[in-house]
Amino acid sequence: MAKNLVIVESPAKAKTLHKILGEEFEVTSSMGHLVDLPSSTLGVDVEHDFAPHYIVIRKRMKIAKQLQHDARGKQSIYLAPDPDREGEAISWHLANLLRDDQAKQARAAAAKTARKPSATSLKTSLKPSKTRPAGRDGCKIYRIVFHEITQQAVKAAVAHPGTINLKKVNAQQARRVLDRLVGYSLSPLLWKKIGRGLSAGRVQSVALRLIVDREKAIEAFVSQEYWTIEATLQKPGSGPPFQARLEAIGDKKAEVKRQEEAERIARELGQQSFVVAKVEEKEQRRYPKPPLTTSSLQQEAFHTLGYSSTRTMRIAQQLYEGLEVGEEGPVGLITYMRTDSVRVADEALRAVRHFIPAQFGKAYLPDQPRRYRSRKSAQEAHEAIRPTSVTRTPESIAQFLSPEQRDLYQVIWQRFVASQMADAVDRVVQVHIDAGTFHLRANGRTPLFPGWTKVYQDVAERERDEAQLPEGLLPPLVKGDGLTLIGVAPSQHFTKPPRRYTDASLVKALEEEGIGRPSTYAPIIQTIVTRDYARRLGGSFIPTQLGRIVTEMLIEHFPEVMDLKFTAGMEEELDRIEEGELEWVSVVRQFYTPFSARVTSAQERMRTVKREVIPTEHVCERCGKPMVIKWGRFGQFLSCSGFPDCKNAKPLPTGVACPQPGCGGQLVERRARGRHFYGCSRYPACRYTARRLAQDQDAGGTKSEAPPEGPGV
Ligand SMILES: [Zn+2]
Ligand SMILES: [Zn+2]
Structure with missing residues (x-):
């Protein structure tokens, strides 16, 4: 059995690392986060020190136990999640989990009564911001960090292992707690006044505001x-x-x-x-432009390949974690894809300056390497997104990659090489x-x-x-x-009205406004679309009626939370926690005290606000009253305005006939598992579904695999 255990967060990364480290290291994966705030309660002690009450996620319980088991009897454990705040937090949770088990094993050995393993062992309280002593059985727990999964970088990291950076962990905890406090306070107000199952988010709602504000500007525009x-x-x-x-x-x-x-x-x-x-x-x-960061990668991939930011990040992750490249086996092809730095390691600079004259001729190499300056907030320990080896040209590895992997790799490779070429x-x-x-x-x-x-x-x-x-x-x-x-x-x-946001221009705006960070751009956009607050049409975001109503309600009652500058200031404070300049609990407290007062007064003011509905021309066939649009867990639906006397409710018809031969039904809007699609009004007799209607062809996507569900009531 190997004496060393390396824990990462994904199986693909584990595979690449295993090839690099050989048989002396066992490499295993936590499959992402093991520990999080509970889903059914607030899970934050707002009365005292904002201590988060972390629990092992139910679905991950088995993996957590397996990791504890794997760790027993090891000499060294290396925690190798990704090199950012989130990776640091995962490492910290893993360390706590393993140390709990070590302590338990030590007690059991001391008592020599190993009859019954305690069933409560996993529900230990993981207190924030406290390091515990290293394991008592002589096993050491290290944190290792590398920005590319290559032989050289990984071996160097293992040779010089470090400890968990608690400042980073605390910055992540502050983000998690702030998001939780905001979401948990605002969402119930939306449920009462708009529809069940809606959610508001600290950063996501501000990003949505950009989309809504832009739509209003377009509507107000008068062409000259x-x-x-x-x-x-x-x-x-x-x-x-x-x-x-x-x-x-x-x-x-x-x-x-x-x-x-x-x-x-x-x-x-x-x-x-x-x-x-x-x-x-x-x-x-x-x-030339600087090499890519997360933000510019997402913009570039949208412009040249038409990829959404989520799709770009999914493919980039595959390239980073490692792909089988012929006889080389699994290789990490690019550096870490969540970064706002344009720095390039000296080694990589030397390699590209060797490559350019050999490939294109001496005239294409500037006398001096180009140095680019990162944004103010960027972490200079990080690096730009670049190929891990410039000699692995897109053509030379194309046969080993899927078309989308090849295309994205080409974008990254070209931009990096160009960034060091002559004017x-x-x-x-x-x-x-x-x-x-x-x-x-x-x-x-x-x-x-x-x-x-x-x-x-x-x-x-x-x-x-x-x-x-x-x-x-x-x-x-x-x-x-x-x-x-x-x-x-x-x-x-x-004269033309302002353009609607695309994935590219929205990410650009988020970065310029200082909202969000490399790890959050894609998830923010994804959430807005999943919640049906905005839809993509022809690659541009259009807010839905729901998105507009939610935004207006939040702006009216929570102007600070919806303020761009305020949110940007919050992001800066998180950065300063990471720098060790601010203490996370006081940052959260400073936010929470005025915020919770706002929530209380908003609840008061909103008592008289009626639930939002939109009138329609449909008439209730049961009682003759007009039907209105309401929102429920499965999206918008038609409801009788006589509710609660008349409980008639049905999906929203689109006026488009079901294309299934002889069906005679009509397509209606549906939502299931965060996806928005169209289904037949005669479901379940007819099971036709489509991701989009024929008239909005460019809405993107293909036929949906999501099964239809009943009306959202
Ligand atoms: Zn009715
Ligand atoms: Zn049908």
């Missing part, structure tokens, strides 16, 4: 008409025609609002002679043209050196479009050249 005027010109006897845009009339910027005005200007332009007034020519350098250089020409009192401008661009765009062409093009950089070639022109007018074309435009 405007016109642009382009002239097609040619230098006589030299080259193809080119476009120039009207910029100014006299010394005023050209702002054309109406068609008549545009047409008048076009007519007048047609009478003028066109002369080159000035030619400006310069070299323009474009720099792209273009020659940019701006030609100013006079025509009477009119001034026009033509732009041209000639690529001189591709630099980093060599490896990252699609992205380079997209970024150029986003920056609206000029495009196209111009004939050689000098001041004083006369030009021939070929045609004038006015075109009509309208």
Whole structure:
């Protein structure tokens, strides 16, 4: 039997580690969290020190016992969950669990009465923030941390094991307790006034607010008409025609609002002679972007691959934890995917600076390695997301990966390599043209050196479009050249409303506002969608009626909780707990005292607030009263407004006939296990389900596997 035990949180990671560490180490998995707050009670001592009352999760009881068993008789135990707060908290819970067992074993051995194992052993009180002495049977419990699952990183971690960082654990405890206090206080108010089973969350509700606010801005937007005027010109006897845009009339910027005005200007332009007034020519350098962080990975994967943030993180985790790469066996292909740092380890820098000239030529390597600066809050012990070996090119391992793994790996690999390549250089020409009192401008661009765009062409093009950089070639022109007018074309435009959030822009906004952290962006978005507070349509988030009502109610009664700055401040305080600058209990107390007063006064004020319903045109077939929309555990449903005298309730019809031949039913909205889908009104006689209706094809997804359930009453 191996003398050493390594505990991680996932089986795939265990497999990769086992290959690296060999037979002297037994590697096992906790399958995620073993310990959490109870689900049926608050589980936080708000009267005293906010001590969380942790329990072993019922489903994990067997694994917990197995781990305790596996740990017996070992010399060393290495706790190797992921290198962040959550991983630190898992390690801490594991250590407590194992030490409890060691103490119990020691007592049993001392008493020499090992007749009955105590059934209550697992329900021990795990007091926060207290380290206990190491095991008494000589077994040592270590914490090991590595940011990539590679031979070198893992062996170095085992050679220099550390202890659990309680500051990190406490930052995680504070987050967990704050979230619990908010959710537990706000959700019941939603149940009474909107619908059963709803939930509010400290960070999730603020993120939802962004989506709702954006929708309101779109609705309030009034589109403005405007016109642009382009002239097609040619230098006589030299080259193809080119476009120039009207910029100014006299010394005023050209702002054309109406068609008549545009047409008048076009007519007048047609009478003028066109002369080159000035030619400006310069070299323009474009720099590569830094290597990826969690936030930029999610944005990049959305833009290039169309992946949701949840999907991106799921695939990234597979790449990080290790995949079978031919004869190499399981290999961790990328560094840890939850990070806000753009730092690159020296070793990796050396490798990529060796790789670039060998692959692309010397001109593509800058003289000095590029150093990027992380966001203020980023932890410099962390690293950017990059391939663990730059020589493992996407092409070289494509055959071992699924298509989505390959595509995401390619995004990560390309961005990393590009981040250390030379600038792209273009020659940019701006030609100013006079025509009477009119001034026009033509732009041209000639690529001189591709630099980093060599490896990252699609992205380079997209970024150029986003920056609206000029495009196209111009004939050689000098001041004083006369030009021939070929045609004038006015075109009509309208100002556009703000865009709805996508996975990418929402993550970007969350990061910019300082809400959430690398480990929480994807779960926040997932929760909003799972709760049906917003839906994806064509890749964009649209708040549901429910999402809007919930948001408005929370803003009215809990303005601080729904305030972006307040939430961002909370995140900073959690960071400071991790830095050891703040004490977690006082952070929670400072939040809770005013918050709980708010909750009490909101309960008072809301006593007279009626339950939210939405009127419809449907009429109750039992009593003739109008039907209204209400929300229940399974989503929205139609309810008779005569409730409770008339208890008629049914799913919400969509007006779309069931496509099942000869069925005659109608599709209705349903929800089960957090999924939203459409089912036949004749269920269970007809079992047709669809994830979306034919009319909103772009809502994403495929046919649902979720079984229909009864109406939500
Ligand atoms: Zn009725
Ligand atoms: Zn049907």
